Amino acid sequence: MGDTSSNKKTMPTLASLSSARQSATSANSLAQLRQKMQKPATSSLASLAASSNETKKPLSSLQTLAQRSNANAGAAPSLASLAANSSVEKPLSSLAHLASRQSTPKPISSARGGGGGGGSLADLASRKPSAKPALIKPPSLPAVPPATAAPRSKSPTPEESVSSSDDDEEEEEEQESMYENPLCAKPSAAAQFLFKPQQSLKFNPQAVFQQARKQRISVFEFDQPSPDDIVIAAQNQRSGKKNSIKLTKKNLSFAFSIAAAEKKAATATAASAKTVKTAKAAKTSKEEAVEFLSDEEEISQEMDAMGLGKIASTKPAAAAAAAAEPLVKVPASKRVDVAKEYEKRSGEKPKLNLVVIGHVDAGKSTLMGHFLYDLGQVNERTMRKFERESQKIGKGSFAYAWVLDETGEERDRGITMDIATNHFETEHRQFTLLDAPGHRDFIPNMISGTAQADAAILVVDASTNAFEAGFDAGGQTKEHAVLARSLGVQQLIVAINKLDMADWAQERFKEIEAKLGAYLYQVGFKKSKVVFVPVSGLTGENLVKKSQIAQLTSWYKGPSLMEQIDQFDAPMRLLDKPLRMRVTDFFKGGIGSSGGVSVAGNIESGTLQVGEQVMVVPGNEVGFVKTMQVNEEPATWAAAGDSVLMTLVNLDIMNLSNGCVLCTGAKPVPVTTTFEAQIVVFDIRVPITPGYPIVLHHGSLDEPASIIKLVEIIDKATGQVTKRNPRCLTKGMTAKIQIKLTQRPIPLESFKDNKHLGRIMLRKDGETVAAGVVNEILTFGS
Numbered sequence: 010m011g012d013t014s015s016n017k018k019t020m021p022t023l024a025s026l027s028s029a030r031q032s033a034t035s036a037n038s039l040a041q042l043r044q045k046m047q048k049p050a051t052s053s054l055a056s057l058a059a060s061s062n063e064t065k066k067p068l069s070s071l072q073t074l075a076q077r078s079n080a081n082a083g084a085a086p087s088l089a090s091l092a093a094n095s096s097v098e099k100p101l102s103s104l105a106h107l108a109s110r111q112s113t114p115k116p117i118s119s120a121r122g123g124g125g126g127g128g129s130l131a132d133l134a135s136r137k138p139s140a141k142p143a144l145i146k147p148p149s150l151p152a153v154p155p156a157t158a159a160p161r162s163k164s165p166t167p168e169e170s171v172s173s174s175d176d177d178e179e180e181e182e183e184q185e186s187m188y189e190n191p192l193c194a195k196p197s198a199a200a201q202f203l204f205k206p207q208q209s210l211k212f213n214p215q216a217v218f219q220q221a222r223k224q225r226i227s228v229f230e231f232d233q234p235s236p237d238d239i240v241i242a243a244q245n246q247r248s249g250k251k252n253s254i255k256l257t258k259k260n261l262s263f264a265f266s267i268a269a270a271e272k273k274a275a276t277a278t279a280a281s282a283k284t285v286k287t288a289k290a291a292k293t294s295k296e297e298a299v300e301f302l303s304d305e306e307e308i309s310q311e312m313d314a315m316g317l318g319k320i321a322s323t324k325p326a327a328a329a330a331a332a333a334e335p336l337v338k339v340p341a342s343k344r345v346d347v348a349k350e351y352e353k354r355s356g357e358k359p360k361l362n363l364v365v366i367g368h369v370d371a372g373k374s375t376l377m378g379h380f381l382y383d384l385g386q387v388n389e390r391t392m393r394k395f396e397r398e399s400q401k402i403g404k405g406s407f408a409y410a411w412v413l414d415e416t417g418e419e420r421d422r423g424i425t426m427d428i429a430t431n432h433f434e435t436e437h438r439q440f441t442l443l444d445a446p447g448h449r450d451f452i453p454n455m456i457s458g459t460a461q462a463d464a465a466i467l468v469v470d471a472s473t474n475a476f477e478a479g480f481d482a483g484g485q486t487k488e489h490a491v492l493a494r495s496l497g498v499q500q501l502i503v504a505i506n507k508l509d510m511a512d513w514a515q516e517r518f519k520e521i522e523a524k525l526g527a528y529l530y531q532v533g534f535k536k537s538k539v540v541f542v543p544v545s546g547l548t549g550e551n552l553v554k555k556s557q558i559a560q561l562t563s564w565y566k567g568p569s570l571m572e573q574i575d576q577f578d579a580p581m582r583l584l585d586k587p588l589r590m591r592v593t594d595f596f597k598g599g600i601g602s603s604g605g606v607s608v609a610g611n612i613e614s615g616t617l618q619v620g621e622q623v624m625v626v627p628g629n630e631v632g633f634v635k636t637m638q639v640n641e642e643p644a645t646w647a648a649a650g651d652s653v654l655m656t657l658v659n660l661d662i663m664n665l666s667n668g669c670v671l672c673t674g675a676k677p678v679p680v681t682t683t684f685e686a687q688i689v690v691f692d693i694r695v696p697i698t699p700g701y702p703i704v705l706h707h708g709s710l711d712e713p714a715s716i717i718k719l720v721e722i723i724d725k726a727t728g729q730v731t732k733r734n735p736r737c738l739t740k741g742m743t744a745k746i747q748i749k750l751t752q753r754p755i756p757l758e759s760f761k762d763n764k765h766l767g768r769i770m771l772r773k774d775g776e777t778v779a780a781g782v783v784n785e786i787l788t789f790g791s
């Protein structure tokens with residue numbers, strides 16, 4: 010590694026170069042890992058036993074549990090019994106565990122050469138996990154609550170708090186010693202409530218009233234309309250429906266006083282709870298209100314830009330509750346003040362996820378492979394090896410693409426098939442690079458990569474007729490652009506590539522800029538957030554250094570690709586929202602050959618630290634974070650925006666599946682089969698009618714579903730309803746619809762509650778037919 014010849018080619022500082030080199034030695038794409046690791050979940054006995062459908066994915070844990078329970082009891086299992094079945098500690102000899110032991114990961118050999126850094130993904134993959142995962146005694150957690158109830162639970166009910174108050178103290182003391190081990194972290198108050206044995210939740214109305222009186226809580230006597238009645242009445246009045254309750258000033262003010270008291274109580278709870286103090290939490294309540302409003306505005310603007318019209322009413326209570334989310338107790342010696350650490354980190358370069366998209370063969374992998382080589386991420390020896398080997402199979406022009414296209418099939422076929430990841434730094438930014446496939450067959454993989462992105466490079470081929478082939482009907486230039494925008498990408502660099510083939514002609518550059526620019530602004534990109542840069546991935550012109558070619562410098566005075574990338578805005582992270590981490594990969598054996606399960610994914614919102622308890626949804630199984638890596642470096646905590654690889658203990662691998670979400674028991678992510686969405690219809694030939702079958706894309710998930718109801722058509726400009734219960738939807742329409750998943754429930758959230766978990770794509774017969782956001786979850790659980 011690190012020979013002098015490649016040093017000459019580098020641009021950034023020596024420090025960044027050396028750190029970049031280090032990451033180059035250990036970087037290995039998840040795609041590559043996925044290929045080389047044998048997934049226990051797909052071949053496990055349990056999932057085989059459960060497979061009634063020909064699914065390509067492991068069954069959700071909920072389904073697996075259901076199957077297990079069915080087999081045992083021979084009766085339809087209640088969700089509670091499912092949860093009980095799945096409770097924490099399982100003997101090593103359990104069927105699931107045996108099944109998960111069947112598969113042994115194969116060793117991996119790094120295609121890029123260079124020694125693997127300790128603890129890198131490649132290194133991990135090459136290590137055989139210990140045969141027997143370490144058994145770490147968890148806090149005694151009873152049955153997990155039913156999936157249907159979990160998402161709705163916010164705070165302990167009065168009856169619960171009364172019946173459990175005294176016992177809790179004793180129990181807490183008894184269990185304290187158990188939590189000495191960082192991996193046996195004590196559950197939060199909310200988690201304890203959620204996992205409390207049913208017998209302790211005896212309802213004692215007298216005690217509740219006594220307690221309420223003692224605390225001077227005004228108990229609602231039902232001698233007048235309840236606040237809910239008044240709100241419903243107000244809504245009815247607005248929509249012209251008849252009211253059974255007369256809306257008077259008095260009962261309205263009563264409703265407001267109750268609401269104010271509730272707000273005050275919530276604030277008090279929030280203040281006393283041990284919360285994750287995010288950077289924002291230090292602000293005054295006034296500032297928080299402003300922040301919340303601007304968040305709303307941002308969501309509204311984004312929906313507007315996507316052609317989705319105006320946003321429906323908002324739920325400020327959800328944001329306030331999120332801020333009060335308690336942490337599972339981590340022993341003091343191990344506890345991290347994430348807010349403080351995050352502030353320290355904000356002095357570092359901001360981190361962004363950058364996806365590279367575009368029509369097949371536009372030159373994405375070559376461009377980024379050459380870029381990484383010029384940055385010093387790929388050493389000279391490896392590059393020469395790629396050149397020799399690619400020439401040997403008659404694909405010499407793909408040598409740079411091999412930096413990112415690492416699998417044998419990708420190299421033989423000369424196309425990218427799955428997302429390849431890499432890391433690099435510029436002067437002011439750190440990037441996780443996601444190279445997406447351009448071929449239409451792999452759009453689902455492109456969607457899953459783009460869903461993680463903060464910014465994108467759209468690569469177009471400037472050679473004669475090639476731009477037109479990618480841009481006109483059927484090409485992926487338009488489709489990728491609209492998908493990226495619908496998935497929340499706002500900042501875009503258009504790399505006008507292969508300009509060497511067009512003799513660096515300014516006219517060709519201008520022609521493409523005009524045609525593509527018009528389309529991009531039409532699909533919602535802001536002019537100020539789109540930049541066009543002329544490049545050649547093959548010759549390396551204008552990638553890291555500014556071009557010296559006279560044909561280009563005569564008319565182009567702008568930045569190089571790297572200089573432009575360095576100017577991407579740092580993204581806003583959802584630190585003060587509940588933890589949501591989408592699982593993108595998992596395998597048996599923890600980091601550094603330890604026991605447990607390795608889980609990789611991206612934290613979409615919230616924070617997480619070693620020792621904390623996490624809940625896997627669907628399935629509601631819990632595990633503990635034993636160790637963690639952020640961007641392949643050992644870490645004790647992680648926050649929204651981080652790519653994380655961690656070891657979870659106390660969790661059966663059978664409960665994981667790609668696309669499942671890690672959250673906390675206090676704020677579980679809803680699981681649903683039916684929801685309402687606001688979509689914009691793309692260029693479709695056959696109109697959408699009720700019953701229309703689709704494939705729903707959500708993050709890395711793609712699930713069969715059906716549009717069960719067309720609710721209303723909306724005017725994009727005004728947000729007004731133009732037609733209720735339409736018979737069909739055609740090209741360009743914005744509409745509210747109801748969607749039902751036909752095979753299994755998935756974790757999903759409304760766009761207002763979580764921008765990342767609230768976006769959806771609808772595809773049919775290999776084409777994207779619509780994109781939009783989740784308005785409302787209609788059914789909870791399966």
Ligand SMILES: Nc1nc2c(ncn2[C@@H]2O[C@H](COP(=O)(O)OP(=O)(O)OP(=O)(O)O)[C@@H](O)[C@H]2O)c(=O)[nH]1
Binds near residue numbers: 369371424445447
């Ligand atoms: N002349 C010229 N050829 C290029 C340039 N960039 C890429 N190519 C060639 O275009 C072909 C396709 O390049 P790739 O990098 O594999 O394209 P891609 O967009 O990554 O392909 P997919 O990921 O499969 O969609 C290769 O033969 C490259 O050598 C360029 O700037 N100039």
